[in-house]
Amino acid sequence: METERSSGSTSALETNEVAQIQGVLLGSPEIMTDYIAAFEQATPHIRLALPQDVSDPQAITFALAWDPGAEDFRPYPNLRLVSSIAAGVNGILASASLPGDVPLMRIAGESQAQMMAGFVTWHVLWHHRRFGDYFANQDRQHWERLPKRDARDIRVGLLGAGKMGGATARALKALDYDVAIYSRSGRNLPEGVTGFSGDGGLDRLAARSEILINLLPLTPETRGILNAELFARMPEGAMLIHVGRGEHLIEADLFAALDGGRLSAVSLDVFAIEPLPQDHPFWNHEKIVVTPHDACDSTPTQVAHEVAEAMKRLDNGRLPTSVVDRHAGY
Amino acid sequence: METERSSGSTSALETNEVAQIQGVLLGSPEIMTDYIAAFEQATPHIRLALPQDVSDPQAITFALAWDPGAEDFRPYPNLRLVSSIAAGVNGILASASLPGDVPLMRIAGESQAQMMAGFVTWHVLWHHRRFGDYFANQDRQHWERLPKRDARDIRVGLLGAGKMGGATARALKALDYDVAIYSRSGRNLPEGVTGFSGDGGLDRLAARSEILINLLPLTPETRGILNAELFARMPEGAMLIHVGRGEHLIEADLFAALDGGRLSAVSLDVFAIEPLPQDHPFWNHEKIVVTPHDACDSTPTQVAHEVAEAMKRLDNGRLPTSVVDRHAGY
Numbered sequence: 001m002e003t004e005r006s007s008g009s010t011s012a013l014e015t016n017e018v019a020q021i022q023g024v025l026l027g028s029p030e031i032m033t034d035y036i037a038a039f040e041q042a043t044p045h046i047r048l049a050l051p052q053d054v055s056d057p058q059a060i061t062f063a064l065a066w067d068p069g070a071e072d073f074r075p076y077p078n079l080r081l082v083s084s085i086a087a088g089v090n091g092i093l094a095s096a097s098l099p100g101d102v103p104l105m106r107i108a109g110e111s112q113a114q115m116m117a118g119f120v121t122w123h124v125l126w127h128h129r130r131f132g133d134y135f136a137n138q139d140r141q142h143w144e145r146l147p148k149r150d151a152r153d154i155r156v157g158l159l160g161a162g163k164m165g166g167a168t169a170r171a172l173k174a175l176d177y178d179v180a181i182y183s184r185s186g187r188n189l190p191e192g193v194t195g196f197s198g199d200g201g202l203d204r205l206a207a208r209s210e211i212l213i214n215l216l217p218l219t220p221e222t223r224g225i226l227n228a229e230l231f232a233r234m235p236e237g238a239m240l241i242h243v244g245r246g247e248h249l250i251e252a253d254l255f256a257a258l259d260g261g262r263l264s265a266v267s268l269d270v271f272a273i274e275p276l277p278q279d280h281p282f283w284n285h286e287k288i289v290v291t292p293h294d295a296c297d298s299t300p301t302q303v304a305h306e307v308a309e310a311m312k313r314l315d316n317g318r319l320p321t322s323v324v325d326r327h328a329g330y
Numbered sequence: 331m332e333t334e335r336s337s338g339s340t341s342a343l344e345t346n347e348v349a350q351i352q353g354v355l356l357g358s359p360e361i362m363t364d365y366i367a368a369f370e371q372a373t374p375h376i377r378l379a380l381p382q383d384v385s386d387p388q389a390i391t392f393a394l395a396w397d398p399g400a401e402d403f404r405p406y407p408n409l410r411l412v413s414s415i416a417a418g419v420n421g422i423l424a425s426a427s428l429p430g431d432v433p434l435m436r437i438a439g440e441s442q443a444q445m446m447a448g449f450v451t452w453h454v455l456w457h458h459r460r461f462g463d464y465f466a467n468q469d470r471q472h473w474e475r476l477p478k479r480d481a482r483d484i485r486v487g488l489l490g491a492g493k494m495g496g497a498t499a500r501a502l503k504a505l506d507y508d509v510a511i512y513s514r515s516g517r518n519l520p521e522g523v524t525g526f527s528g529d530g531g532l533d534r535l536a537a538r539s540e541i542l543i544n545l546l547p548l549t550p551e552t553r554g555i556l557n558a559e560l561f562a563r564m565p566e567g568a569m570l571i572h573v574g575r576g577e578h579l580i581e582a583d584l585f586a587a588l589d590g591g592r593l594s595a596v597s598l599d600v601f602a603i604e605p606l607p608q609d610h611p612f613w614n615h616e617k618i619v620v621t622p623h624d625a626c627d628s629t630p631t632q633v634a635h636e637v638a639e640a641m642k643r644l645d646n647g648r649l650p651t652s653v654v655d656r657h658a659g660y
Contacts, residue, residue: 134619150444173504174447292475
């Protein structure tokens with residue numbers, strides 16, 4: 001069993017109620033009950049409970065949240081830390097009862113960034129190398145080589161330069177793609193990557209991107225950023241890989257861009273309503289690959305370790321490493 | 331128009347027959363006629379012709395070959411260079427008339443290596459991230475997240491440490507896979523990659539490889555290397571990505587390994603008979619992805635430039651950079 005402590009101290013800690021951190025799970029319980037067991041295993045000094053099982057709300061110093069309700073934070077006056085279970089925090093920031101003076105952290109580890117990089121790289125290669133055509137040909141026992149283009153001649157544009165953008169850019173550079181990144185600050189770019197930022201930067205990145213990848217966080221500024229105006233700047237027949245948040249995309253504009261040929265192929269992992277309703281036209285569109293918001297995951301065990309580390313930092317008067325800048329929204 | 335010469339000298343050279351290099355195309359003409367036009371465009375000082383169009387065989391100093399016949403080299407006593415159109419030279423080495431004292435080169439450029447790296451990376455991700463399951467779920471409008479594993483926990487083994495093996499290993503490392511390589515010499519390994527060589531090395535690599543990738547050249551030593559003995563050493567449910575040569579694989583052993591569950595999925599790009607016959611059971615096997623020997627390509631223009639560069643080196647008393655070691659067979 002992996003724990004935060006070295007062997008020998010277990011029994012002392014188990015009987016020492018003062019050393020325990022008590023936490024509450026807020027929001028979509030169906031995706032979160034695994035966390036109670038994971039924390040118990042990985043970080044037994046943090047006790048996690050569902051709201052209905054909390055006997056003393058005053059004792060709760062930590063909240064783990066995903067899409068919490070507007071009033072969910074209200075009963076807990078002594079919170080020292082709020083954490084998301086993933087990279088996104090827009091659902092938490094939307095809760096009216098989120099205390100303004102408590103550090104909010106997100107889970108954005110290296111292993112998630114690598115998962116995202118692999119997921120996106122697969123889609124880039126799927127489009128570039130036309131594997132869909134190979135599958136169709138295999139179905140009819142048809143042997144046909146396809147024309148090829150060097151990766152270095154294919155301009156890939158990333159929106160977002162966080163950990164995920166960085167890992168994705170490095171993976172695509174290793175495959176020789178011509179990679180550029182648009183980000184708010186224009187800083188922290190991997191080697192060999194062209195950076196765009198500022199007002200005209202987004203337009204210039206779109207204009208050069210044969211394959212555009214959205215990895216932005218959802219903020220008031222980025223809501224609806226994937227719209228007709230942006231698509232119109234992209235090269236004819238461009239491709240879109242959307243792994244940000246459903247609310248980044250204006251769906252009607254996407255259909256228009258596909259119908260008009262501006263976009264020739266789209267991969268969507270995130271949606272305004274999730275799970276994507278069964279009758280949504282995305283499912284059956286021949287130019288759209290749908291995946292179930294599954295590009296990357298933090299495991300409950302990872303979350304437990306990151307939260308334990310953050311609580312330790314708070315005890316030492318430091319903020320968690322992945323603390324959210326509430327003004328920026330991520 | 332791209333040429334090897336700077337502007338101004340064209341007309342002088344066109345009338346100067348002495349400066350011309352005359353070459354002949356040997357082997358499968360259906361895939362090679364593009365080369366005549368490509369050489370004319372890219373390297374007009376090298377004239378390429380089909381054997382039936384050669385008026386003076388004594389004047390031929392260069393041969394471009396792919397699967398030539400046993401006697402195809404015989405009419406040309408003054409060859410200074412023989413080149414393959416691709417990385418493979420086993421078909422050329424098999425020709426009885428190949429002169430023993432003429433440098434033989436293969437085309438193994440950086441852009442081919444990058445193409446191979448992209449092709450293989452796609453298959454690794456296809457298997458690891460279960461994209462086939464996502465497609466099946468999209469077909470039935472079914473939203474289901476899949477369990478995930480970190481790339482760093484997945485052991486990928488490469489057979490072959492040439493340019494293609496190196497580029498592939500670097501791309502997979504950028505995605506955090508645990509990469510090892512088996513090669514004859516055990517040298518020239520990319521950073522962070524475990525090397526295996528020697529007698530027991532192949533067995534040890536197979537034993538650790540959840541995903542095994544064959545990039546070896548075809549030589550007497552490697553013929554039939556993908557066989558029951560090798561598969562038996564691999565972990566239960568392992569995956570195979572075969573992009574070497576058809577003759578590396580014992581087909582009956584592959585079917586047995588798939589039926590017995592030793593292998594759970596296979597990607598095949600190369601076959602003993604190409605094009606793969608329409609009635610071959612590979613086409614419809616649910617655990618096999620078939621592609622038409624298309625992992626990477628050298629363009630005829632690239633071949634022209636590499637050959638021109640090699641002829642220049644020979645004029646200066648140096649061997650081509652990609653000269654084949656006939657003893658090793660690649």
